[in-house]
Amino acid sequence: MFGWNGKIANVYLTEKKTEIVPLSEKFLSKYLGGRGLGVKFVYDLVKPGIDPLSWENILVFATGPLTGTTCPTSGRYAAVSKSPLTGSIFDSNSGGSFGPELKFAGIDGLAIYGKAEQPVYIEIGNGKISIKDAKHLWGKNTREVTRELSKLGRVACIGKAGEKGVRFANIMNDYTHTCGRGGLGAVMGSKNLKAIVVKGDRKVSISDRERYKKYFQDITRLLVASPVSSKGLSEYGTAVLVNLTNYMRILPTGNFRFSRFDFAEEISGEKINSVFPIKKTPCYACPIACKREVRNTEMEVPEYETISMFGSSCRISNIQTIMKANRLCNEYGIDTITAGSTIACHSELNGEELTDKKLLELVELIGEKEGIGEELSQGSMRFARANKRPDKSMQVKGLELPGYDPRGVLGLALGYATSNRGGCHLRAYMIGPEIFGKPKLVNRLTFSGKSGLVQVIQNLFSAVDSLVVCKFALFSVGEEEWANILSAVTGIEFVSESLLEIGERIWNTERLFNLKEKFSNKDDTLPERFFREDGGVAGRNIKKEEFLESLLEYYRFRGWNRKGVPTKEKLARLNILN
């Protein structure tokens, strides 16, 4: 087998047993790896209705056929489970070097079952997997744990937030890289699993080196030629977006009450570059290198999403404070979007302006799950419900919306509503076409033509998340190039259509999981605020009829019925057994 290792490790924490089992090429070419592989496992093995924080949940780490090759942006892996924040199936995706190292260790991934009696960590060496005592690591935050274990290999771990069951706790790998958003860190914590450390030295085998070299060059050339990847992201990181979204009036401000922040300049990519000496800290095999830190300080430069949530949405204009909040989140292992949005929701509910000091205090209280932090650690949906104001939580299916006001990017609005993991921009990054004009600029203020586009991009992203490569490469590299290089690596012929079909299979599998969890078409919607209020731009509230029409059109494009349920024919065509 080329590309894949053809093996997955099963780790049974309750029984303290591990085994390595083969995965067939037929199976792998149907789901690729990463997200697809994890989704298939979770769909098959997690029973409907279970508590995501109980021993019955499983957690899958999976690499893809391109992970660990030299293919640009291929340093990624996915973690998949049932989310304690949304109750939906949930995949998170992270860069750094942990993913490739798993691959080098001779496995494609690991599936973790049950619950350990005492805190443990998993150690993976070449072909050997063991469950080790982690009592000495329990109660420590991510930087310390990573430092302690890094002599044994690459580390993915949880901080205190994961241990304590903060519903949006992250898994952190290689110090600062995150499997974010859905609380998979809390799933790890619920299993008493503190960390995974992996070391390997096997190279990924490539079927056709000559062809691989050619496609490798094609992809590299495209990445260099595109200003978004080679200039924008490379020069400013994702913070490049702050001034842009503010200018276009889609920068969430004051918990999405407004769409422009008077102090955006103060928290922008330009500002960061002018104040701090920047060092790039690229992921494995990535020429874009959007990840950055402040030189000589190990202080991470926050991502756009973090800046928009802790900054404009909490109305904090001090970039240093945002950086500190970001750092705290990374230490505790907390999702910055949900943390920022939940704090913004809290601030709107109690009518108090946040101070810099208060913001940092709240983040810490969430991490420790103490005082008001106990309530906030449930996420904004549960917090707002408990306070009898569910409308003040800016979420879809329980997941807080990221840094783009949907009223000014209607394709993304539809993307938020139909996302299988809740309010997320990364299922179909419509900011590409609607803001950056990549691959093609489309009118962001209309639903017209969006439903078809959204579902194609969702399918494409599902496939790309399974290769696993970075979504940012999609600004310049299309499905054809990915299909080409995948064929060269695996020796199996893939074309654009087959890649999109795999993506569609994954998407429909996720949908089926969520339907069994009692999600319905009623959950494919947005917070009422966006239909009722205009966010400060006259007439910009989303017209509900237009939205619903677009949603029905989306179901039609998907081959689903009017209730958003996949038809038998569709499932048969995609080869999914229900």
Place this chain on the structure above:
Amino acid sequence: MWREISKFGKKMVQCGLTHSHFGNISVRVGNRLIITRSGSMLDEIDENMVVELDLDKPSSFDTIASSEAIVHRHIYKETSALAIIHAHSPFAIVQSMVSSTNLLIPTDCESKYFLHEIPIITGGVGSKELAKNAAHALKDHKGAIIKEHGPIAMGKIVEEAFVTICSIEHACQVKYFTDILLQRKR
């Protein structure tokens, strides 16, 4: 300002000087430039389809500007231009590919009088090399043709650049047909 850009964007496409997805137009206002956005259609420009940039320092807004913004910026810095148009007009591209020299001499009377000569320059899309070459050529010419790519022209107003683009295409078209007929005669 976008209205002026919009007006001539429409004209360019109507006249067949470029297909709507190609080419870009900009205007200089003080030390700012307003330029069409990356991926915009030249015959559908409205105020959302242009972006304002600082002439001296690139910013995050450069990421949504036409990928040739770097060329426009350089021309504004080096010349007296206040407006620039770049098109993908077919006859100009053809002439730039068959010409054996890097200077095209128009043969028709009007273009001869108006343009004197048209430099042919080289450089990849959005490259520093192209920016330098274009600024150099436009120091003492109204317009130039980027080899295998298309004409670029400047003026004090958009209309002036537009006239030059038309004139270059006209000169190239006339030369194209004359060359064919002359060859047949021989």
